[in-house]
Amino acid sequence: MQGRSYIGLIAAAVGTALIAAPALGQGGTPAAVTNAETSADLGSLDLDPRDLEGERDGWRFTGFYVWHQNDGSIIEPLDDDDRHYSAATKIELTFDPDFDAETREFLAPADKWPDAKLAFGVVLAQHIYTSSDIQDRDPPAGDRPYAGYLYAGAFLQRRSGNVHDHFELDVGVVGSWSLAEDAQRAIHGLPGQYEPQGWGTQLANELAINLRVQRSWKSDVAQIGGDGGLELDAIPRLGFDVGNVFIRANTDVTVRLGKHIPDDFGPGRLLDYRDATGSWSEEHGWGAYVYGRVGMRAVGRNIFLEGNTFANSRSTSPERLVGEVEIGVRARFDLFGGDLVAGYGWTMNTHEYKGQGDRDTLGSVMLGWTKRF
Numbered sequence: 001m002q003g004r005s006y007i008g009l010i011a012a013a014v015g016t017a018l019i020a021a022p023a024l025g026q027g028g029t030p031a032a033v034t035n036a037e038t039s040a041d042l043g044s045l046d047l048d049p050r051d052l053e054g055e056r057d058g059w060r061f062t063g064f065y066v067w068h069q070n071d072g073s074i075i076e077p078l079d080d081d082d083r084h085y086s087a088a089t090k091i092e093l094t095f096d097p098d099f100d101a102e103t104r105e106f107l108a109p110a111d112k113w114p115d116a117k118l119a120f121g122v123v124l125a126q127h128i129y130t131s132s133d134i135q136d137r138d139p140p141a142g143d144r145p146y147a148g149y150l151y152a153g154a155f156l157q158r159r160s161g162n163v164h165d166h167f168e169l170d171v172g173v174v175g176s177w178s179l180a181e182d183a184q185r186a187i188h189g190l191p192g193q194y195e196p197q198g199w200g201t202q203l204a205n206e207l208a209i210n211l212r213v214q215r216s217w218k219s220d221v222a223q224i225g226g227d228g229g230l231e232l233d234a235i236p237r238l239g240f241d242v243g244n245v246f247i248r249a250n251t252d253v254t255v256r257l258g259k260h261i262p263d264d265f266g267p268g269r270l271l272d273y274r275d276a277t278g279s280w281s282e283e284h285g286w287g288a289y290v291y292g293r294v295g296m297r298a299v300g301r302n303i304f305l306e307g308n309t310f311a312n313s314r315s316t317s318p319e320r321l322v323g324e325v326e327i328g329v330r331a332r333f334d335l336f337g338g339d340l341v342a343g344y345g346w347t348m349n350t351h352e353y354k355g356q357g358d359r360d361t362l363g364s365v366m367l368g369w370t371k372r373f
Contacts, residue, residue, distance in 0.1 A: 065368030148180020214239030258289020
C-alpha cells in the first residue's frame, strides 16, 4: 500500500510538471514562407508552418543532479550521530524551456529583465527526521518528533545580468506515506547498524504544500594575483517559504574563491536549489572553487518541529532564529560534450528547538552533469 502511494505521488507530481509546463508555449525562430497559398491554407487550419518545417527548437534537457546529505557515516566523519535532521536525498532534472514570446514577456518583462535567461526544473526528494536517541522507543516530551517528508516539485528560474530569481512549488506528504521509516530501516539493516526504535511516534500523514521564492545577486568577479590568478565573487540572497511545511524568511551570503569559477549564482544545496541558468566557461576543460556561506533564517512555522497542522502529534518548541555556516568545494570537468560536476559541503546549524543538546552538523555530497548547447 505504501509502495503504491509512493509511485502514485511521483507519477502525478512529476508527470504534471513535465507535461503541463510545455503547454505554456512553443516558441521558435520565425521562418520565411515562400508559398503564399500554402501559408494561407495553413492559417485557415490554425497551424504554424514551423510545425511542418521542423524549425521549433522545443524544450531541451540541460542537467541531471543527485544530492545526499547525512549527519553521520563517512559523509560527516567529524560527528557520527544519527539524530534530528538525519538524512535526505534529492534528484533534479533541468530544462531550457521553449516558451513563446508572449509567455516569456509575462514571466520576465523585457523592461525589467533585459536579455533574460529562463530555466525550468523538476525535483524529487525525501527527508528523514528523528529524535535525539533513535534507540529510545518513546522519546521524551520536548524532543524532536520523528517525521518523514517525500515530495515532488517544479521550479522556474529567471536571470538578467547579475540578478536571479527562483520560484518553486513542492507537493508531497508528511508521515508514514513518506516511506522515511522504510528507508531508514533499510539502511540500518546493514551490518554494524542498530535499529531505530521510535518510528511508532512519528507525525501523522498529511498532504504537504510549500512555495519557495528566492532572489540572488552576484558581484563581478575579482582577479587575485592578476591575470591567470584566482577568482573571487560574492552572492547575497533573500527569500521566503510559505505553506503548511514551512513559514520562514531567510538571508545568506556566499563567497567563492577558485579557478575558472562558473557564471552562476552559487554552488546549490540539497535543502535549497541550484542555479540552472548559469554555466561554466567553455574555454577551459576544468574549473574548481572553495566556498563559504553564512546564513540566518526567521522561522514562523516548521511542521517537523511543531507537528501536524490538522491532527494531534508529537511536537516541540522551535527556535525562531536559526543560524547556519557552510563550507565546501566544487569541481568541474569536460565529459561527453557537457560538464561533470562534483562537490562536498559541511554545514553547522545553531539550535533549532528549545532544549536541544549539541549543535547539528551535516555532510553533503553531490554529483551532476550539465549539457552545454
